[in-house]
Amino acid sequence: MSLPLHRRTLLKCILAVAASAPFGCSDNSTDPPPEENRSFFPQSVASGDPRPDSVVLWTRAVDPDNAGATLTLSLQVAQDAGFQNLVLALDGLTPSAEHDSILKVKVTGLAPRTDYYYRFLVVQGSGTVSSPTGRTRTAPVASSVDPVRFAVANCQDFAGRYYNAWQRMVQLDEDLDFVLFHGDYIYEIPGSVPTGLEGRAVTFSDPGSTLPVTLLGRSLQAANSLSNYRDLYRRYRSDAFLQQAHERYPFIVTWDDHEYSDDCWGDHATYTDGRLNEEYLERRRNAELAYFEYMPLDVPPGADAGPIDVGAAPRFPDTRIWRDFEFGRTLKLNVLDYRTKRPSHLIPGDGYPGTVVMDAAALQQVGATADFATDVFAYVNIDDPQYGSQKSALRDAYQVLAIAQGLGLADASARAAQKVQGNLAVTYVNEVLGPLGQPTIDPAGKPRGLAWIHLGKRTLFSRVGSRYIVIQPTFDVYAAWCYATTQKSCQDALGAEQEASLRQSVTSPNTWHMVASSVSLTRMIWDLSGKADITDVSLRNRYYFDVDQWDGFPTKKRELLEDLRTLAGGNVLFLCGDIHASFASVEEGVPILTAPAISSSTVLSEAAEAVSGAGFPSGSPVYRYTVTLQEQTLRESNPGIAFVNADANGYTVVEARPDEALATFQLIPSDQVTVNYADQPEALAPHFTRRAFVIRQGTITETTPP
Known part of the structure; x- marks a missing residue:
């Protein structure tokens, strides 16, 4: 043109x-x-x-x-x-x-x-x-071997916090080729963080078109209409420091979940943990259109020169924002879309804790029979006539619990009939029957299998035990079996076309192959299995903290990392976000860098809220290991972690060189996110610290910051 x-x-x-x-x-x-x-x-x-x-x-x-x-x-x-x-x-x-x-x-x-x-x-x-x-x-010519330098950023909640990380980036005015922003540019529920800070409130111009949600007992409004999502982008982009960052550097972007809905998969939201059907096709498309309108990305791909017709961009389920970029021979950057094609979480939010998902034959199939031989894993077919009274009591109990969690009587009754049937774990059955004065079931001589309760799911509708804090050893066994018996579809996070493109891309002759993933690939495990001061032995387990990220697809993650490492000849590096913490780790021989959140609440503060809300006060051993000593617990549980900071905001600068890559974390304590430095810029720099790491052929080594 x-x-x-x-x-x-x-x-x-x-x-x-x-x-x-x-x-x-x-x-x-x-x-x-x-x-x-x-x-x-x-x-x-x-x-x-x-x-x-x-x-x-x-x-x-x-x-x-x-x-x-x-x-x-x-x-x-x-x-x-x-x-x-x-x-x-x-x-x-x-x-x-x-x-x-x-x-x-x-x-x-x-x-x-x-x-x-x-x-x-x-x-x-x-x-x-x-x-x-x-x-x-612009990017360098194809034959260039010059270094490529860029910033990595993510997760910039606006309400109740200031963009001090963007302010610092603007102050430094570093020589960057681009800014990689991989997710949570906006947050779809602006009131999830209470705010009294001047100029940091977010409101909807048409509140009547929002989606009412209840989180932690609070009635909130989630973006739903196109107008709602546009309101968010307008407000976020009103920030002077975010504007200045965009004015100085080209951005390469992808989305994560909050551009649409927290912990989403496809067009499904997860606010009610399965109590309601949360498949919102129009809402998903509204979110995507607002994103395409406000983000400077080349979508639809391959457009001619001149004005871009935003309305021509395919939207869900035909969305395609994954793409790759070449910066000379030094760097091939693949930008992934983790949300559009991924399947549901392996443990459903409405999974009935007693439901057996791997019976004795399935355990034998994966060679795990001996690992689960104790009475804890016994199960019975509750439809057997001899358990008629127990089945009736279990259905009554389900109905009471479901109504207490917000279901109507008819729906609760229908769900009880649907869920309380087939093979059920004796452990869970007896936990319910005992307090009701009903006869319990002797586990002796019963077959062994894995139920949702054995993976950490203990309540009817909950993200705990389904998307967060799941038992790692049993989850891994179930995930591997599910992967094999569904022809890998249950963990197909990227979709066949995107994954094939990624695999092909890393065979190019570029020195570095870097992959932008909106969610982290660092294994986040809380190993409480040997903590003798935790008196409740049922809590002494190894837990995945967050299986909404790649820990939720462990078999696929391991296979993908191993294959990419081989295909790329060792020079592959993942750049991640989402978890509101800084990590440098090596997983399956592949270096992983996770950038801190620009402004969102850190994983340490979120864990403190979750753990205390679950009934473990600050003085308890569980709180101490998962919050107070969280970084130590994570390092001990994953020897591949070279660096972790769970309580700082900021961003990361990466420099790809012909023989190595250098990553520098720019970090500011999380308690500074509520301090406005716009009128006192000279006071900002002393709050930042730097940690630098050299990445070479599958290794990460700390070095002196430049």
Whole structure:
């Protein structure tokens, strides 16, 4: 697509000078220079998806005095901040009223590894006003062996917290090729963190179109309509430091769950842990459209030069945002989508704790019969007539518990009939029957198997024991069996096409193959199995803390890491986020870096809330090992962890070099996230510390920060 020059320079240049030329077109017009006016561009400007010859430029333009007015913009791209050497001047651009006054333009024909400056202009009265000036950079030429340097960021909750990490990045003004942001750019429930902080509230303009949810006894509103999701992006992008980061660097982005719904899979939400059907197709598509509108990514992929038709991007279930980027021979970056195609969590939120999911034959099939020979794993077929009274009592108990957790009588009765049948674990059955005064069942001589309770699921509808804090040894056995008996589909987190593309990509001759995963691959285990001071022996287990991330697909994770390590000749590195903690670890011979959250509550504070809420006070051994000594517990439970910080915010800078990679964590204590440093910037730097690591051929070694 041909892009015409600005009308004032049209007669001064015969052709639009390609950015590969040594000089661009000069605009020597005597017209007064445009004045920057952010009120016309309330979310400023942004750029993204840099290629050697192209980049996507973004803005949102509105008339502050007439919200319904249609503006006509011009775009200028230059090799200098004064816009004397234009390489592009494009007129007649109209922000899309259908898409919240968004304008995205793909600019092609650019020179590799070159800084460009850009701005959007609008004629207003007798003058011209300008957006803030943005700076972007293209990727290097294919043959380049120069180092590639970029920041890794994620998880930037806005409500009740300040963007001190973005402020620090802007202060340092580091020489970065791009910013990799891999997930939780927004949070769909703005009230989940109470806030009294000035300027950090988030509200919906149309609260009547939200999705009512109840979390931890609080009635909240989750984004649901397209209007709701747009409200979130507008508010988040009102932050001055986030704007400045976008103005300085191109972003490469992917999403995680909160861009749609917490712990989602496909178009399924998980707020009610299976009490209700939470399949929301329209909501998912609304979330995706707002994302495509506000993110400077090249979607639909392969678009021609010029304005991007956001509405043409395929949406769920046909969404495709996974893609790869080359930065010379030094770096091949694969950006994954973990949420769109992944299956449900292996343990359902509404799983009946007593339901046997691996019977004696299944245990024999995987060679695990001897591992589960004790009475704890005994089960019976509750439909056997001899257990008629126990079955009736169990159904009555289920109904009472389900009603207490929010189900109506009819639904609770139907669920009781559906769930309380077939093979049930004697351990759970007797736990229910005993307090009811019903005769319990003798486990002696009964077959052995694994039920949901043996994996940690103890209540009817709960994320604990299904998505969080599951028993690792039994979970791994079940996961491996499920993987084998479903032809791998139960752990197919990426989908066949994306996984095949990833495997093919890492065979390229690039020195480094880095993979951006929105969720972490570091094994997060709490090993309480040998803690004698935990008096309740049933709690002495090894637990996965979070199986919403890759720990929830352990068989697939192990297979994928081993295969990628081999295919890439050892030079593969995963870059992760989501968990609100910093990690450097080696898993199956593959280095994993997990960046801290920009501003979201840290995993230490979240664990403290969860553990105390489960009835373990701060002085208890369980609290001590999982909260007070959490970092020590994680390191002891996973020898591959070289570094962990569970209570700091910040970001990570990665430099890919021909012979090694360097990762530097920029960290600020989590208690500083509620302190506003906008008016005291000199006070911010002393709160940051740095930890640096060298990555070579499957190893991570700490080094002195640069």
